[in-house]
Amino acid sequence: MTTIDNGTQEAAGKVPPRYACGETFVPKSRYIDPEFLKLELDRLFTQVWQPACREEEIPEPGNYYEYTIGRQSIMVVRQKDASIKAFYNACTHRGMKVVRGTGCAADGELRCEFHGWRYAFDGRSSFVPSRDEFLNRPREQWSLRPVAVGTWGGWVFVSMAEDPPDLLDWLDPLPTALAPFRLQDMRFRWRKRTFLPANYKTVIDAFIEGYHTPGTHPQTLRATQGPRPSTEPAPPQEFVYAPYTPTIPYRNHSRFIYTARPDSGDKDSARKEQAARPEVFANSMQYNYLEVRSLATERDYRVAQQLATMEPSDVPPFVLYHQMCEELALAEGVDFPKMTMEQYFAGNGDWHVFPTLVILVEKSCILGYRMLPDAEDPNQCVFEMFSLEHFAPGEVPETSWLEFERWQDHDGWGELPTQDLRNIGAIHAGMHSKGFDGLWLNTAQEMSIRNEHAIADRFIFGVDDRADDGAVGA
Ligand code: FES
Numbered sequence: 409m410t411t412i413d414n415g416t417q418e419a420a421g422k423v424p425p426r427y428a429c430g431e432t433f434v435p436k437s438r439y440i441d442p443e444f445l446k447l448e449l450d451r452l453f454t455q456v457w458q459p460a461c462r463e464e465e466i467p468e469p470g471n472y473y474e475y476t477i478g479r480q481s482i483m484v485v486r487q488k489d490a491s492i493k494a495f496y497n498a499c500t501h502r503g504m505k506v507v508r509g510t511g512c513a514a515d516g517e518l519r520c521e522f523h524g525w526r527y528a529f530d531g532r533s534s535f536v537p538s539r540d541e542f543l544n545r546p547r548e549q550w551s552l553r554p555v556a557v558g559t560w561g562g563w564v565f566v567s568m569a570e571d572p573p574d575l576l577d578w579l580d581p582l583p584t585a586l587a588p589f590r591l592q593d594m595r596f597r598w599r600k601r602t603f604l605p606a607n608y609k610t611v612i613d614a615f616i617e618g619y620h621t622p623g624t625h626p627q628t629l630r631a632t633q634g635p636r637p638s639t640e641p642a643p644p645q646e647f648v649y650a651p652y653t654p655t656i657p658y659r660n661h662s663r664f665i666y667t668a669r670p671d672s673g674d675k676d677s678a679r680k681e682q683a684a685r686p687e688v689f690a691n692s693m694q695y696n697y698l699e700v701r702s703l704a705t706e707r708d709y710r711v712a713q714q715l716a717t718m719e720p721s722d723v724p725p726f727v728l729y730h731q732m733c734e735e736l737a738l739a740e741g742v743d744f745p746k747m748t749m750e751q752y753f754a755g756n757g758d759w760h761v762f763p764t765l766v767i768l769v770e771k772s773c774i775l776g777y778r779m780l781p782d783a784e785d786p787n788q789c790v791f792e793m794f795s796l797e798h799f800a801p802g803e804v805p806e807t808s809w810l811e812f813e814r815w816q817d818h819d820g821w822g823e824l825p826t827q828d829l830r831n832i833g834a835i836h837a838g839m840h841s842k843g844f845d846g847l848w849l850n851t852a853q854e855m856s857i858r859n860e861h862a863i864a865d866r867f868i869f870g871v872d873d874r875a876d877d878g879a880v881g882a
């Protein structure tokens with residue numbers, strides 16, 4: 409038996425009815441109950457690997473990054489030998505945070521500002537004023553307490569678990585599928601942070617399915633109109649141009665891809681016909697650069713402008729585009745990732761790197777999001793959005809996190825992300841309605857959302873409802 413914090417006894421291995429999902433239903437309590445947030449913070453976030461920062465954020469020995477998840481603060485520190493260690497960010501004297509934010513430790517040591525205790529970068533206690541006045545303290549309790557750390561794709565991952573699984577096993581199948589893209593060699597083009605009035609999962613869910621595309625982003629159905637099409641709501645008949653974006657649930661993560669319906673027949677023909685025209689495909693790529701500010705780089709944009717002037721040929725426009733982007737990038741000194749179209753399609757798309765990271769992967773760049781829960785309030789979260797890119801040597805721009813108290817305080821999100829951001833507050837507010845019980849999900853294009861709850865149930869309630877068949881909805 410496990411005691412849940414409201415004092416009720418819950419049978420281990422069983423999800424309490426108020427939090428139990430159906431095959432395609434998720435109760436809203438998982439998004440709005442403070443108690444559920446507490447369960448997530450206590451049982452999920454203390455167990456799973458999660459990205460703390462990018463390696464490029466701590467380039468030099470002594471550089472540190474403070475990662476905050478709920479009430480836990482973890483410091484990630486670059487070592488003298490360039491390796492990385494992580495520690496609970498609590499001085500072993502009286503618990504004060506040793507570092508705050510990001511920075512570089514002066515004098516080759518980390519220093520607590522309260523009584524001046526010092527630690528080497530590897531966490532060992534290096535200076536305690538009046539040390540002989542701490543005679544009772546066992547030797548092994550002086551050092552900073554370590555947290556498991558690992559790297560993949562240029563991210564530094566941390567886990568508070570005592571005995572975490574191998575990081576690459578946990579991330580499966582991302583390391584294999586994304587190896588050709590060499591995410592670890594990408595660097596920030598830009599990065600922004602704000603705070604949203606919604607549960608962190610409300611925000612994640614808005615970025616891990618493509619079913620909302622025609623409803624929220626109607627301009628993406630209208631590439632025939634040019635690089636900046638109308639954003640008027642789409643009438644029902646226009647939904648034939650909607651992309652088909654099935655979700656693929658994995659053991660620990662999810663993904664959705666853009667593809668054709670298996671039984672499409674004529675249904676996708678309108679869309680396919682358009683995609684065969686170079687200027688229509690090129691318009692979409694130009695739109696990405698202009699109004700998503702990612703998914704296409706400035707270099708890709710120039711390629712798209714050229715592609716828009718070309719006549720249709722036997723080579724599909726997207727194949728031409730990829731060839732031209734690669735040629736131009738190589739010509740301009742970029743160590744562009746080489747891969748077959750098969751490898752591209754195996755990694756391209758939108759990945760939910762459970763629990764906090766979402767990445768949309770292209771060859772030249774990726775668009776990323778990270779959503780972090782608030783420590784107390786299920787109706788608040790941190791939202792980060794960034795673009796990473798393969799740069800030519802010497803061309804990596806200086807960037808830092810641009811932080812906005814409200815997303816409305818910044819007008820540079822781009823048209824498409826702005827449409828998503830405008831939805832968020834209303835989605836979460838609507839969930840509180842007495843007339844709303846929970847989410848009814850699309851069985852083909854929203855199973856990423858169902859999967860995130862199935863993964864969470866393993867950690868929170870010890871329930872593994874996919875033990876037999878591998879994955880929900882697979
Ligand atoms: S709490 Fe850090 S030195 Fe006292």
Ligand SMILES: [Fe+2]
Pocket residue numbers: 614615620624625828
């Ligand atoms: Fe969107």
